Amino acid sequence: MYARDYSRFLYFTIAYGGIVMFTLNTEQKEFLPTIEFSEYCDIVARIYDEVITIFRQDNRSKYLMTARLPEGYYDDPMTQLRYNNKDLAIKWANMEKLNEDLRNLNKNNDINELVNKNSDLTVEMDRMKQLCDEMELSTVEVFEENKELKRRNSELTVALENSKAETKHAGAKY
Known part of the structure; x- marks a missing residue:
């Protein structure tokens, strides 16, 4: 599970032939549509604001991949300032x-x-x-x-x- 104290989103990931990520909007108390990552992804290392970082190990090589989350799956940058x-x-x-x-x-x-x-x-x-x-x-x-x-x-x-x-x-x- 991934969460930030100022964000209204909670992220849950499971590995199942790739990674499936469930996103809960805590204000509306509903899940957004799931996001599936290919079988080449092993572990979600971090979710921070708009960016997800994924770890992949293949034979002896190790990779870190980052991607932007789709619109609506993260709070805007002003959110943290508003809460604090x-x-x-x-x-x-x-x-x-x-x-x-x-x-x-x-x-x-x-x-x-x-x-x-x-x-x-x-x-x-x-x-x-x-x-x-x-x-x-x-x-x-x-x-x-x-x-x-x-x-x-x-x-x-x-x-x-x-x-x-x-x-x-x-x-x-x-």
Whole structure:
């Protein structure tokens, strides 16, 4: 088990075909997803802030390897200062409260902005619907007019055919 007095994390490691590390967040009282190291790792030598140090022995060679822990698996560097300095801890808490208030204020502004945009979009959508309705009516009118023109054209075609037939018939008499 690895722990620091100022950190909210406890680290547990087991060797099982490599190393498996379990990380407990003591503030939220829950485990983070496990981290597995390859079978080439033997012993976790140390976990300090963001860095894990692993020991490996192979035949007669010995190795020390270091790696950064993933984001969220360690406290930020200011954590130790906050825990050890009461004045700084109070200032930090006040600053976090101010940040939270600012986020809430921004959230409220965002909501008001969204309401205004929603109102503008509603007006625009109503205008577009009205235009679509007008286009639909004009399309119906054009369709009816086209139908009437086709009917007239067919009447004129029939009249022309009749006229040609009469002319041909009259020419045949003479």
